[in-house]
Amino acid sequence: MAEYTIKVRRFQPESGEGPYWEEFNVDLDPSLSVLDGLLQAKDKEDGSLAVRCSCRAAICGSCGMKINGQSGLGCKTQIGEAQEQANKMKGATGVTAAEASSPIGAQAPEAQDAVRATGQVEAGPGTTAVTTATEAPIVIEPMGNMPVIKDLITDMESTHWTKIRRVTPWLLPHGEPPEREYIVEPESMIDITQSMACIQCGACVSSCLSMEADPDFIGPAALAKAYRFVGDPRDAETAERLHDLAEDPHGIYDCTHCFSCIDACPKGVAPMDQIMRLRRRAGEEGIEDPNSGHDHEIAFVKIIEKKGTLDESLLLQESFAPGFKGKLKPNRRAIREMIGSIPTAIRGIKTGKMRSLHKLIPGVHPKLPDQDDVKAIYRHAEEHNEELNLYIRGEEGDDAQPDGAAAEEVTNG
Amino acid sequence: MAENIKVAYWPGCVSRGFTPELHGSMALVAQKLGIELVELDRANCCGAGVIAEHNQELADTLNARTFALAQQTGLSMMNICSTCQGAQSECQQRLDADSAYRAHVNEALSGQGLSYEKAGDGGWTNKNFLWLLVEDYGLDRLKEQVVRPLSGLRVGPFYGCYIVRPKERLGYAEYPDRDIYLEKVIEALGGQIVEYDGARKCCGFPVITMSRETSLRQAGTHVGDAIDAGADCLVTPCPLCHLNLDMQQPEAAKVVNRDLGLAVLHLPQLVGLALGAEPKELGMGKHIASTRWVEERLTSGVAA
Numbered sequence: 001m002a003e004y005t006i007k008v009r010r011f012q013p014e015s016g017e018g019p020y021w022e023e024f025n026v027d028l029d030p031s032l033s034v035l036d037g038l039l040q041a042k043d044k045e046d047g048s049l050a051v052r053c054s055c056r057a058a059i060c061g062s063c064g065m066k067i068n069g070q071s072g073l074g075c076k077t078q079i080g081e082a083q084e085q086a087n088k089m090k091g092a093t094g095v096t097a098a099e100a101s102s103p104i105g106a107q108a109p110e111a112q113d114a115v116r117a118t119g120q121v122e123a124g125p126g127t128t129a130v131t132t133a134t135e136a137p138i139v140i141e142p143m144g145n146m147p148v149i150k151d152l153i154t155d156m157e158s159t160h161w162t163k164i165r166r167v168t169p170w171l172l173p174h175g176e177p178p179e180r181e182y183i184v185e186p187e188s189m190i191d192i193t194q195s196m197a198c199i200q201c202g203a204c205v206s207s208c209l210s211m212e213a214d215p216d217f218i219g220p221a222a223l224a225k226a227y228r229f230v231g232d233p234r235d236a237e238t239a240e241r242l243h244d245l246a247e248d249p250h251g252i253y254d255c256t257h258c259f260s261c262i263d264a265c266p267k268g269v270a271p272m273d274q275i276m277r278l279r280r281r282a283g284e285e286g287i288e289d290p291n292s293g294h295d296h297e298i299a300f301v302k303i304i305e306k307k308g309t310l311d312e313s314l315l316l317q318e319s320f321a322p323g324f325k326g327k328l329k330p331n332r333r334a335i336r337e338m339i340g341s342i343p344t345a346i347r348g349i350k351t352g353k354m355r356s357l358h359k360l361i362p363g364v365h366p367k368l369p370d371q372d373d374v375k376a377i378y379r380h381a382e383e384h385n386e387e388l389n390l391y392i393r394g395e396e397g398d399d400a401q402p403d404g405a406a407a408e409e410v411t412n413g
Numbered sequence: 414m415a416e417n418i419k420v421a422y423w424p425g426c427v428s429r430g431f432t433p434e435l436h437g438s439m440a441l442v443a444q445k446l447g448i449e450l451v452e453l454d455r456a457n458c459c460g461a462g463v464i465a466e467h468n469q470e471l472a473d474t475l476n477a478r479t480f481a482l483a484q485q486t487g488l489s490m491m492n493i494c495s496t497c498q499g500a501q502s503e504c505q506q507r508l509d510a511d512s513a514y515r516a517h518v519n520e521a522l523s524g525q526g527l528s529y530e531k532a533g534d535g536g537w538t539n540k541n542f543l544w545l546l547v548e549d550y551g552l553d554r555l556k557e558q559v560v561r562p563l564s565g566l567r568v569g570p571f572y573g574c575y576i577v578r579p580k581e582r583l584g585y586a587e588y589p590d591r592d593i594y595l596e597k598v599i600e601a602l603g604g605q606i607v608e609y610d611g612a613r614k615c616c617g618f619p620v621i622t623m624s625r626e627t628s629l630r631q632a633g634t635h636v637g638d639a640i641d642a643g644a645d646c647l648v649t650p651c652p653l654c655h656l657n658l659d660m661q662q663p664e665a666a667k668v669v670n671r672d673l674g675l676a677v678l679h680l681p682q683l684v685g686l687a688l689g690a691e692p693k694e695l696g697m698g699k700h701i702a703s704t705r706w707v708e709e710r711l712t713s714g715v716a717a
Contacts, residue, residue, distance in 0.1 A: 259578035380521035
């Protein structure tokens with residue numbers, strides 16, 4: 001058994017007051033969970049502390065929350081590990097996750113002074129009455145990107161379920177249904193098993209940095225769900241789904257590729273990887289999206305094939321007005337974007353950052369001395385185009401089998 | 414600890430493109446630190462995640478080529494870009510996980526006399542300058558080199574997503590403190606750490622051409638938060654973050670509708686200042702957001 005201080009961001013709408021921090025001291029084994037700690041506080045100190053939970057075994061997906069700023073499940077995070085993380089961040093920065101991530105004005109005056117002189121770890125401004133100098137409080141907050149109903153309970157309807165419904169999360173087969181079940185090759189379902197592991201906890205939505213900047217972004221959970229049906233061989237509206245997801249300006253090309261959802265997901269769904277699969281499929285479908293996302297991807301890939309390293313000015317031009325195939329027809333948004341980038345270029349020329357011909361004129365960038373080698377790689381990869389999904393394949397064991405024997409079977413299959 | 418460090422050096426594309434001051438300052442700082450750089454001038458772009466989005470095997474093979482070129486020198490590899498680190502680590506993870514796949518990828522390189530070999534424990538590595546500085550060079554040794562402590566300079570760290578996530582891929586099991594190394598370096602150089610919300614968030618750069626407002630709102634918010642927390646400057650090990658936080662800063666200011674104007678330093682520049690290099694030699698005049706305030710703070714800091 002060990003003592004922990006958990007610092008909970010609380011909010012009771014009926015009180016008419018704003019949110020505030022409250023610390024609880026709990027006593028439990030380090031291998032037990034943060035959720036266990038919260039339930040002990042609720043049981044022994046304050047029955048009004050509101051938290052959703054059910055299975056306590058990372059299956060039901062009810063107890064999504066932020067622990068030391070990291071989104072995840074309360075029941076899947078050991079309290080001992082959460083304590084180590086809290087100590088580490090406080091030791092490095094002098095402030096706790098509470099002050100860094102969600103300063104609550106009047107209740108956390110220490111947040112106003114987040115600057116710390118070097119070497120004064122002990123005298124960090126976050127020290128409070130119940131916190132000892134060495135143990136930082138474990139900071140627990142409701143999930144992000146969602147309205148808070150009470151304490152740790154968020155309204156998942158407005159930003160999670162609405163977006164899930166947005167992607168038509170059911171099968172759309174065509175033709176007469178079979179007499180009994182649909183029969184598919186087992187291999188054809190492997191690709192979507194990862195997205196099927198989702199338990200709808202919302203941790204990825206809570207962590208999403210694109211949604212923070214653009215609340216209209218369809219988001220990681222809904223897009224991972226979308227791939228679950230795009231990749232399903234029984235579904236007959238794959239192309240329609242891809243058009244829908246690519247043509248929405250807040251769709252697959254609004255993901256900023258920050259990996260937050262990958263670290264937040266308690267089930268290894270890796271929503272961002274599913275979004276990249278959707279982009280790949282939309283590209284194969286030849287869909288022209290309003291964000292020029294596909295044009296950007298193709299431009300990037302072709303520039304490296306031609307030059308080996310990135311020609312940045314050519315990438316900008318080609319992303320908006322693809323001329324590689326002899327068509328130079330930017331759409332209205334692209335023209336606006338290109339004109340919009342002129343002041344940035346002028347500033348770059350002024351400071352000397354961009355003051356050279358190959359940075360200003362698209363296409364002048366030199367190619368690598370042995371660019372033919374790079375081109376050979378392109379030919380090889382385009383012939384095979386293999387995708388290795390470690391979630392499905394798993395990592396090779398050290399002594400599991402003679403070098404790659406089993407893996408080889410799968411590769412060739 | 415005092416042995417010389419010699420690495421195969423992959424500068425990346427952007428450090429020789431729109432952030433030339435990064436490549437220049439790295440060369441200068443390596444010399445001052447006594448790190449010998451063997452530049453991989455025939456290596457190719459890491460793909461920045463975009464090529465992997467198009468064709469995973471293509472990205473894996475392109476990076477296997479870079480790794481093989483580095484291995485040919487008999488040296489471990491160093492990069493100076495969080496995005497290179499993340500994109501290359503992703504490919505390396507797949508290559509290392511499956512010997513059959515590795516053999517398949519190496520087949521594409523065999524015509525060039527190249528082959529990527531999986532390293533055993535403690536063998537060949539690919540590390541960002543930040544990781545190398547803390548893990549191999551050592552903070553104590555760094556401290557000994559400081560001739561102009563950054564006293565009074567309030568520095569906000571900005572990591573770049575690709576170097577902090579996903580933790581499982583980026584060696585955090587072995588090096589759990591990789592997400593607080595910038596703080597450690599700032600401290601070792603004598604500066605003050607500024608904690609603000611955006612340190613480990615996304616600069617928005619990957620969607621600057623696709624979703625400009627989302628992108629600039631991210632950059633503008635983080636710069637604004639750092640200013641509100643009292644920062645004199647930000648420091649980043651990622652030139653792509655630098656593009657959005659510095660080069661696009663005036664545009665980001667318009668989107669978040671407030672004045673910004675915060676200097677953003679590349680990691681080698683911050684180290685270089687503490688090692689006594691002049692701002693001009695470090696290319697700080699090439700930045701869009703003026704670095705004059707940083708220079709003033711440092712001069713007054715030395716006087717105090």
